[in-house]
Amino acid sequence: MNAKSKIVRGLAKVLGNTLVHLRPKKARQLAEDRITLVHKNKKYLSLQEKLMRYALIQKLEKIQDYDKIAELNREFWTNKGATEFFTEVENTFETDFLPNCTFVFNLLKKELLSVDIEFNTLVEIGTGNGKVLNYLSSEFPEIKRLVGIDLSLKQVEINRNKFKNSNTRIEFVASDAFDWIKEHGQSGTIFVTSRGVLEYFLEERLQDFLSHISQLGEIMFVAIEPNAANHNFETHPNTQLYGLEPSFSHNYPKLFKNAGFSLWHFSQKIWNNPTMNRTIIGAKNF
Template sequence: MSINAKSTITTTIARILGNILVFILPNKAHQLSENRITLIHKNKNNLNIVERLMRYALVQKLEKIENHDTIAEKNREFWTNNNAIELFKETEETFKTDFLPHCSFIFEILKKELSNQSEQFDTLVEIGTGNGDVLNYLSAEFPQINKFVGIDLSPDQIELNNIKFKSNKKLEFVALDAYDWVKENGQSNTIFVSSRGVLEYFLEQRLQDFLNEINQLGKTFFVAIEPNDVNHDFDTQPETQLYGNEPSFSHNYPHLFKNAGFTLWHFSQKPWFNGGNTQTFVGAKN
């Protein structure tokens, strides 16, 4: 029997068992599926075998959403409420298990790029800072930068971050839409960062407008670490595509950055989450 055949049989059995468990344990099923995005991103390590099977069956049954405005609205609602805080808690260990071993390399390249600049970059802004761990890490990696701003849609998470990192005087956390923050506070000689799933929640036109706005600030750098659909070919498919069960947007990041007037100093991709998605790394400057 081939590997593909074994995989098909395994997933079929998992789906059948999961559906049976959902039927006989309706209260548990409701608890697991109370929020769409939480269900999708729920940390498997925090679930027992029964819950894993139920989660698998529930994810397979999620209603397909095609309308981009509806998707953006639902995702925004999620990231502004308490469900986002719970997800940040569940995925907290990914800073050590994913970011440090698989993503931090691009900041070593950024250091080399900055060393070739005659101007001083005095501010670093993380869009979608979440629990603040990445921003705190970057403040130690770039000691020459005086100000680190973490922006997030969740006021409650920002409050938690201000308590957690109160001893690091270089950090500032703000509960605001990133586009609004840039319009009100953006300035030249700033480095912008998004880490592992932030820009994927922007509508394509809003993301293009956002990058255009940043480009107009003056001298800026941007590091984007964003997931993409593994089947999204940037060379032949410049337009944004839907991907995943959330769903979210697989943007053609090189295309959008270049449209906004940036040049790329880095581009690479790696398999992510067991090959189901691709992690895209973009370094851009103007």
């Protein structure tokens, strides 16, 4: 960090702390809980709120307890800020997903053409605002059933109302994905995660989850997930913490292979900021 950046950051911290002291009610609203604070979209904040948020983030204590991290993240995505977050990032479907992620689904089409297997179900885990599932329904018209699973009952209800007249091929379910798949998972399914879902699984649970899916029968999987940019899978093969939430930077190639999958695609690229990679996995178990 150069001298100018240090001065700017130092000034922002001082001003932010001053505003936190002068506006305690607003500070409490911004820092309703750790995860909400981290996920506040700066576009929707005033300058004063941005300074306060910056100062509050600097005071966050590091968490090393993996079980506690998983608990906090699950609580956020189930009960608290999920719907607000999905509203704030709604335009990222157009600005990020379409230009940067859709290529992998073109590769998936080629994979499907190369095998004599009927895939008639697509399940998106962590469907959020449903835009990705809606897009996939148009890209894969041959797939009969498309299911979007999300922890947030409120968001699922919003999605059902939003798409009930415009797209009758997609359905939305409020559930823990592992629980739903244990009851409803079947062979001939394509599973998808888009830009941050598996990062909230504990490593052991994610490995169990992928192994269970692999045992369902013939499966395709497309995972689009963030990783810490400094997470070298060769030298550090196990899960690491990353980010302010924090969440888990998993070694996805290793976990998929351990579960019985082979990879037909693997790529990484810097995403959002220099500390984060976008990892894209295409996998199959046959």
